[in-house]
Amino acid sequence: MRIYIVASAVGLAGVMSGASAREAHGETLPSSIQAESADSGLIVTGEKLRRSLQDTPASVAVTTSRSIEEQGMISAYDVLDRTPNVAVDGNRTTFSMRGIDAFNVSGGGEGALASIYVDGAPIPRLALASGPLDLFDVAQVEIWRGPQSTVQGRNALAGSVIINTVDPGFDWTGRARLLLTDEDGQRRAGIAVGGPIIEDEIAFRLAAEASKAAGLIHNVTTGGNGDPQRSNTLRGKLLLEPRALPALRLLGTLLYDRHQRGTFYTELDPPYDPHARIVTSDIQDKKRVTSAIGTFSTEYEIDSESVFKSVTSYSRIRFRSLSDANRTAIPGQLSRMDDLTRTFQQEVRFNFRRNWVDGLVGAYYLRERRAYSYSALQSLSLVNLGIGRQLQAAGLSPAMAEAVLNLYGGILPISNDLANPRMTNNHAGFVDLTFPLGQRMHLRLGLRYDAETQIQSATQRIAIDRHLPDPERLAAPALAPVVRRLNSLLLGLVQGANSAEPLRRVRYHAWLPKLGLSYDLASNVALSLTAQRGYRAGGSGFNEQRAESYDFAPEHSTTYEWAVRSSWFGKRFSLNANLYRTDWRDQQVLIQLTPGALYDTRIVNAGKSRLHGLEIESHAAVTRTLALFAGLGFGSARFKNFPLAGDTALESAQGKAFPLAPRWTLSGSATFSHPKGWLANLNANHRSAYYQSVMDQRVRDIPARTIVNAKLGWQGRRLGAFLTAANVFNVQKLNQFFVDVDGRRCGTLNPPRILGVSLEGRM
Template identity: 55%
Template sequence: MKPSFRAVMYLLFFSLLTCQFTMALAAPNAYQTIIVTGEKIDRSVHATPSSVAVTTDQSISDQGMTTLFDIVDRTPNLVADGNRTTFSIRGIDAFNVSGAGDGALATVYLDGAALPRLALSTGPLDLYDIAQVEIFRGPQSTVQGRNALAGAVIIRTADPTYDWTGRARVMMTGEDEGRRAGAALGGPLIDQEVAFRLAGELSRADGFIRNVTTGRSADPRASQTLRGKLLVTPRAVPGLHIVANFMHDDHRQGTFYTEFDPPFTPGDRISTADVADKKHVSTKIASLAIRQDVASGITLNSISSYGDILFRSVSDADRSAQIGQVSHIRDRTRNFQQEFRFNVTKERLDAVAGLFYLNERRDYNFQADQNLGLVRLGVDGQLRRLGLPQAAIDSVLGLYGGVVPVRNGLTQFTRTENYAAFADVTYRLGDRLSVRAALRYDREAQRLDAIQTASIYRSLPDATTIPFASLVPIVNQLNGLLRGLVSGANNVSPRRKVSYGALLPKLGVTYDVASGTAVSLMIQRGYRAGGSGLNQQRATAYDFGPEYTTNYELGLRSEWLNKRITINANVYRTDWQDQQVLIELTPGSAFDTQVGNIGRSRLYGLEVEAQGRISHWLSAYAGLGYSHTKFRDFAASKSLVQNIQGHEFSRAPRWTGSAGVHFVHPAGWTANLNLNWRSAYYQSVITQRERDIPGRLLAHAKIGWQGRHLGAFFTARNIFNVQKPNQFFDDVDGRRRGTLNDPRIFGLMLEGRL
């Protein structure tokens, strides 16, 4: 049998075994009810028809997870990319599936503030003192609005309470020389009126990649996070609840990529760059949540947030030992969000209506000296159209070393305003039947200013010195072509303003088949706004329109043996229209491109998740996801775009799964073992001769002792030391580079609590 088939069989067997033990040995105590908040109405998981995976603070602690991507790896139908800078939900990348589009397709919210794309590469995604993480699979456009076509991730940090609470943790791992230290403390300032919580964490790691050019670590990591929260519930204003939050986070990261070609192997984890990669994200987020209880079951809510996220990087433009190529990026995003909500929770009615406003400013600056490959610029194709034989083309390109040395810069200023009004109503018609209707009107306006500069910073081949007379006119012509090409890339684009509006409905019905078992059917529309872009080669701006999905979903929620077992499932189909696709205006050119609404796709699949308490001491969970994606057709001529009709999305494995058991002895001994698996997938939407990223099964464990105030644990990640490529590519210098999953890591953890 193939390894991927064996892996899914292991997981299915583990799931069935878990269910059998659960049925036979279920203990008298049930699972604690988990409340889902991401749909703006507090509901239990059982009462939430949307496909949502919830990870609590207890699960984070039990499994020793440290970042959001640990949760992604353990969630069916979610996959992290190779360098853990993005992820896909049901096969849809959080930002794009075909290299196109301006906004995100799935958004990460931290205490109500949306994180920009570059914050995910080296940003505030650590899980220390996190209360809950909710991952919604499927469109959330009706309640979340823009950038939630694929789903949404809701991260909520721990709130203050009027009881004194505190915790501390120290972690040490061997293979990457990792160190983490965190602490949190909270309690009352004025009894039952004002409380606070402070939390912070520091981390350092040397990483796994060695730079043989500089003789240093190529992927060091460092972070520091500080959060403060204030809770106010004044007696003078009954029903008033205020939470103020501020967070400052600083993350630094080296390179992601290792050499795959001889004389190195991927497992050597070697970098040859002459300039050390340095990525630095500084995040400041402030939020204010105000809730006023107007009457029984009726509340008014105001949520305000401001975020200032600055990304800076210095990197080797060609990732080789060749001196002289370096790129700099400075990307700052500032956004203000305001939402007003009116919530009603009555015996037969759950409803929310609200208004939303977003003002976002993004300032992006890129500067680089780099050798652009003539093939990537499409020069070989242009020479071929002149009638030159391949041998002559190769000779000409060889005179240039296959590259043209370009110093280029790009400055973009993007301003986005988003207005929305939304309502979501669930009404119970009787004891068994509920209907749900939701609608959002979303209006977005964007403004783009762009300045691009380009120049050739080293001399091109001199035709008079070429010994082959037949090549002289060709070299002269090519020099003129390259100078004209680079000169034409200089431009100050006029300010472009675009605006889009969308109605985003959602309809659903839920029927209680039996006590603890409900079936739901939902239909909803997903949406991503259009925008403006810049063709780098032609230095011309362009606009593109919004894209939409229609999502059909059938959900099952079931509880068994007095809620000691839960089995939940969702089956879905998504039709995607007006898909934003990257078009090559010059075939073979990686820079003469722009975005057009020419794609149409279809997705379908399922998620099944079960958990249960086998005994007072032992609990277990298992989950399985299936996702099938396909580009169906394109409206553009195939001479203008790579033909990917019939292809699957990149980073979209058909199968994903996870399973785990957790043991707690009354004497304090604890053990957790968990597995996560994914099948092979394509890393490109264009080349799909074989699934080039292999499937893999990873196992992790946390074993130790937890007393009333102190705990000590041994951790093991990737127990069987599985090391497989997560991605690879042919770089600008012709060498293959990529990323591997982390090797086996052993660690020690000490915890304390009040």
């Protein structure tokens, strides 16, 4: 049992405060959330309209700052892990929505299938491994399940995650948090303060947090920690509401964030115990993400029913890693990765509300520049290069082919340098309208035109890093002709992989419509039916073994969704549900051109899939002191057609399930909050078993697991004290695994039981 002792001080909006309590203490939600929260409950912003959760047909799960504090959530992955029909991978580098991995289902494609936005700025793929996703001073997290392509645009075929931090207010507020752990040496300290600079005209908010932890993994080779973690976050916001222009609201946000962590994977096979969380690398793995994000929004209220808004953002996010390429104690293998993404976004939109229509019209521009480089000293498996298969095809017996490969140690040591700069420009115009058809019915129409241009090049330099066997000095001279031929083949293979591809330009465009109909069955019950199109742009790929570039086309989806929104007993109980079906075509599929050769691949548009499922969520204020939540997700995601490279020839994955797609996800929580300050929270989440890959689906190789967490304590006016328990029953199950080049299994287990003590206060 791992015992964590935590000491923290948390400011004005403590664990017991909800949205209304925050207003009383002066903490301010983002304006688009705050505007109607007093009248309509939770307000969601992901569709870029001020719309209550109960008036939103799309499937969206909302986690407020109150829930974040009650349940002791630290990272956005904690929220994702407790959301129905969402699953997080074992090392917390990606997630799936409705069975669709955020980045890759069929092995191919460049753009994301789901995106995370922090204060309006997108977080690049590699940055999700260790990026600016901590929840300190966050106002609200919205998880939108299903295609958001019409309004959000690119990289939202599966959904999106919207993270809004706390805005400045005109009352002085502050919070501080100090968190200590005894076993892994974690230290987490945060402070946030805000208030007026000029009364009712200019306000600011500053938030900072730093953390350090030794992690749960031990490196038996170096004798140190395998996954040390560090982070530093600094965010500043400035709000201007000039008296001379009372209809104008200006908000600027600057964020600097640096996160670092170590290795993801531990040894699973004997002599190591998987629960010991051991690694054997001869160097310390390091993965560092440095983020600088600036956002500036202008909002002008033309009249009480018309608002113009402009949002400008620029981000510079850099991922760098240093890793042991073979993950063993054998020295000499090293890989470095450097991925710098610079993104500029500009969006303007006009929101309006009339008696006959309610909606928005907008335009969007994105310019993204990505500089990716990779260098390594590594040993490639000759089997994975397809050499063994080629030897047998030339007439050698399996035993003879194995004997030849053993002369090379079964590997080809190489030095590899790859540079792959990419540029993306995206232009879009969009409209989202709601028309009343009488007193009870509403027609929803949306349309987006999305045009994208991509430019990229690739330069690869590969060299063999040791002498090949000399055919003239073999112990078995009869093998000399085979070795001579194989040497020539390997030299030619390496030479052919060297290239300097010129700039390639590809263009894509798409019309993305949405059509919906809502009917108010009663004042507290609404039914909706929506059909909409999802989209992921095409792109260019690079075959490392052949040193060839190629293009692939976009992929599209059509989703039909039925929704129920209901509230009962004076809005003390809500029951919401979404039932969906998605048809996905032209999927970007990664296939092997040479059977058995893992590096001889190409992306083609050949996949078709069908998904269906449902989400049900319910909130209940049972009494003034007891609140309950329950959520259920069911999903089936299978390929209708999908060519993939098997052991001997192209096969079909028809009927096979998506990886990282559990059929069932459940979550629930119970919170007791007494007027005297006592608070208790118990929450649980369950994920059924799922397949890890498309290739092998004999069994669901990632087992089901249920995690229970708890928090118990007392919150006074200024100070609170709590006991916390994460993973109460110490469930430790396999989350992810793979077979390394030398045949051993590596992977991850979910964290063990964590007990803690926390002190929380407000100034």
